[in-house]
């Protein structure tokens with residue numbers, strides 16, 4: 001339990017130095033509390049968060065309907081094994097199905113687990129015909145377990161981990177002809193993020209996802225969309241695939257799915273779902289009652305508060321401001337926005353901008369070396385958006401002067 005008064009950031013960092021595996025690069029700040037788009041550190045400093053929970057806090061920190069739903073569930077039922085039925089898991093699956101392509105859900109706790117489920121489903125689906133190869137895309141990101149790491153076609157994530165899993169084939173992002181050439185008699189699936197997140201908020205060229213759908217149909221492949229980052233309203237539609245009208249056979253979700261509580265899901269059609277036969281896959285905590293009520297409350301809140309529309313409006317605001325900033329500051333090469341998934345590609349390393357913003361109590365991210373990535377909450381106000389963009393703009397203009 002936290003102490004009272006709480007430890008300072010420096011004291012907490014000492015605890016980590018001694019007891020926590022140092023596999024993350026962390027900012028030297030201990031966060032203690034969050035509300036909406038603000039977080040506070042142990043010293044009481046307030047930060048405006050435009051990278052809410054690495055995309056998990058799409059509704060802001062501690063959204064009241066999710067907190068209330070979880071509180072109500074806590075004294076009733078936390079977790080029972082998946083050898084039993086629970087109404088809440090069934091209702092959660094129903095709610096996701098109704099907003100997507102009418103399929104069925106397998107529940108887990110994270111994005112990488114959702115992708116592992118999709119990979120195993122694809123292999124089982126192809127096993128009778130000895131088809132197992134999965135095509136993924138350069139610059140993509142699918143998670144940190146070994147299967148998802150192998151699916152992630154970025155050599156920097158593979159260093160020292162070999163031998164990796166067999167059966168993954170990498171294609172250039174956006175190149176349909178190259179994908180077509182990689183398909184052979186052993187291919188079973190194509191796995192792609194409808195917008196690459198970690199890869200730099202890269203939006204596929206027009207017609208690319210449609211072309212993949214056609215290739216999948218022509219060659220009897222499963223089209224799997226990793227919507228871990230684009231899903232649950234981030235793009236201004238429930239799911240990223242709905243922004244282009246290309247429906248996948250399998251979709252993976254996590255991050256925002258439970259409004260800040262751990263959760264994940266893989267959705268597929270009832271026919272394809274049959275390939276994941278009983279005994280072939282499982283997740284002990286998957287679809288637990290707390291995650292389920294948080295997941296339902298998340299979807300309800302988005303609907304009740306018309307937040308898909310809000311995400312689109314915020315996207316327009318960010319695009320307009322960043323386009324203007326691009327005119328004024330030649331460090332910005334490109335601006336890419338879909339709802340509250342926002343990237344500004346710089347001509348230089350973006351890490352110093354992240355540090356400079358942190359000094360001014362603004363939380364942002366840089367990915368792929370040069371792309372400033374913002375994943376703000378859908379509940380961000382216009383004033384907060386302008387406040388953050390004013391700071392970011394000033395930081396980038398100052399950096400431009402010293403280049």
Ligand SMILES: Cc1ncc(COP(=O)(O)O)c(C=O)c1O
Pocket residue numbers: 109110111112113115141142143144193197198226227228229254255
């Ligand atoms: C598109 C995508 N897939 C999968 C993952 C992995 O999710 P997790 O860290 O929950 O395993 C991420 C995480 O950033 C992601 O962005």
